Amino acid sequence: MRLADGPEPGKNVGADDAGVGVPPPSIDSEPAATFEPLAQQLPAERTQRQRLIEILTFCLPVVLVPLADPIMSLIDTVALGRMSNAVQLAALGPSSLLLMFSNYLLFGLSVGTVSLVAEALKDKDTAAASTALSSSLFLAATGGAIMGAVYLMFGPQLLAMTGADAAVLPHAANYLRIRALALPAVIFSQVSQAGLLAQRDSLSPFRVVLAISCVSLVGDLLLIGRLGMGVVGAAWTTVAAQYLGATLLLRALRHGRVMPSLRVPSSAEMQNLLRTFGVLTIFYAAKNLSYVLIQMTAAQLSTVLLAAHQPIWSIWCLMSFSNTPLESAGLAFMPSARAAGAHEQRQTAKLLLTMGAINGALGSLVAVGLPCAAPQLFASDPALWVHMRSVWLPGVLALVCCGADVAANGILISAKDTAFVARAMVTCFSVLAGFLWWARQSLPGLSPVWWGLCIFFATRAFQSVPRALRQIGVIGDGSRSQLATDTV
16 A cells, blocks of 8 residues: 555655656647646636636546555455454554555656656657656566565565564465565556656556456455455455556557667666656655554554554545645646746645645545444444544544645645755654654554654644745745755
């Protein structure tokens, strides 16, 4: 699974917690996914309603793209909660922690791919775009294979280090061992999606996510519900869906403008690709370690508490990724808004920040409200329900802060304020580590995990939102351009 925020961030493109932001589409692939640059398309003076329509039109086609892995994790969680037992459900927690770590560790490769391919297409250099995409796909498959091999050889030892309950570990090891087989396909799919989005093709990834989600659902109903395979059945279903997704995405790439070739990249090509990561390395390292701390805290809970945590965590992560298109919108619309003048810049940024907070609030109604109001939909054991209902307040606050932070990061990254974004994430990691150290000794039940999540996103939002408002002149001296030249 993959987290929000998640979740995300670095150069002139970005993603949160889990997705990739790209410039507004403008090629002739799919009419519904094509967008002309804002400055060419709209008059200088526009209403907020016009801005809202433009941003929503941009966001909606790509909203499912970063949700592929979280959706399948949620399907596994619901299927195990409804058709298996609490121990099998709890086994998803520690294994998902390690899988999330590998996904985030290599996610910067997707962001770098968008940057290189989009830049080459802007210059009409299809050959350079193909070279960049081919290099990224090779690194994705190689990196996924290495991480998969590590989990196959050392999975039980790594799971034991999470502090999970001994009763959970054998089931978690089985799940991790099978899911590790699909890691090359997972990372390959992430980079393939990035390549398609760089070509302004948002419909192909959208269709692939729908297809593999259906496969995952049908497979879980068969292997868990009918055959009683439990966590092993959930793992095999997800593996099959992920390889199907990688195949469909590669087919879509071969029908696009940029034709990748599966070959070993040269050292010069590798250096060019790695240079695009830059500050993303710092950002993703701090972000990934923050999620590891949160999930390690959850993995040390009792079997009952971990089983209660897992359904809400899965759906919360799913809803947090729905914020990702707002970061992409910031990257796409803010440069044109700045060129149109201070008023347009200010109104567009304010709209993005407002949409982020509203989207977070609405998402919390699903992520927290649904499990609290109807916990029987996610777990059949009544002993879990009271614990599931206990986390509603930190869950709501965390998702509202997540939405505002994602939108603010899009604004800041579009202004090339990447150094601040990286420093802010390091600060968040430090604050979270201190809080969790105290909370594990002082707070009962699920409180350390969920209040830690709230503290993490609140710390992010309280740094990024004022910085974005200061940049556009809503607070402070907006005339001082300290952001555009800030580098690491």
